[in-house]
Amino acid sequence: MAPPKRRDDTTGQPQAPRRKANRGRTEDGDPNPVDIHVGARVRLRRTLLGMSQEKLGSAIGLTFQQVQKYERGANRIGASRLFDLSQVLDVPVSFFYDDMPEDMAQATPAEYSSRATGLAEEPSGFDSDLLSRQETMNLIRAYFAIPDPHVRKRVYELAKALAATGENRD
Template sequence: MDSYTFANEVDKHVGQRIRSRRESLKISQGRLGRQLGVTFSQIQKYEKGSNRVGAGRLYQIAMFLGVTPNYFFEGLEGEQGIEPQNSSTPSSVSPEELKALTDAFSNVDDKDTRASVVALVRSLMGEIEKRSL
């Protein structure tokens, strides 16, 4: 497989993962588009793999959908047949908990409050990392 064909397959895989995650959270293409400042038709193009998702945009999508950017590459075999090893979320987090958290967070209208919540979660992550050292 040449690198161009492989890149197109990656774009399609990432798009399918975006769609799957978005639909599992019952988020419309329009809502995701509004969150990102793009049209729903742009979201359609991302999901079909006809438009490539840039790294910054993929990060924004991941944060809004409550996953890490790695999530979108899970299940994709590389040219060498190497499967990614990292999971998108800790195994102790259930899909129901993640959905509830994502739904609640996306309903917070105040930008500063959302930023505070993100800062709180990041500080908690730092405390957990310190304890495991």
């Protein structure tokens, strides 16, 4: 038995079924930048541990294809799944949101942004290509190989200071 057709409240005429909302995606249908960032952080941690997508998927009851979709931001990661990932990857849940650019953190899905005020006009996208570079991976591995957390913090502060001097030269 087919569900009854919806009727327009004003005319009583049948209406076409509503389209499913494009939840969590931008107006053009692309994944939400926050989902892309979280997925990139999953990929970063997985590769730092030398773990394959298949092994990670197996550990949390997923196929490697689903892990791929999470890492690209194509599929959103629910709260319980994010918790599972944090346990398997041995990081706090907050790790997945670390280093998120400020404008990305303020961006919202398209369905809300038109009603919200005070948001950036055009949030910049996350450059996930940076995480796929060998240089980036080597730098991250070297950084986390420093055993003393205080020394790691100083190296981080040094890198930030050097980057800032490069920006000021423009």
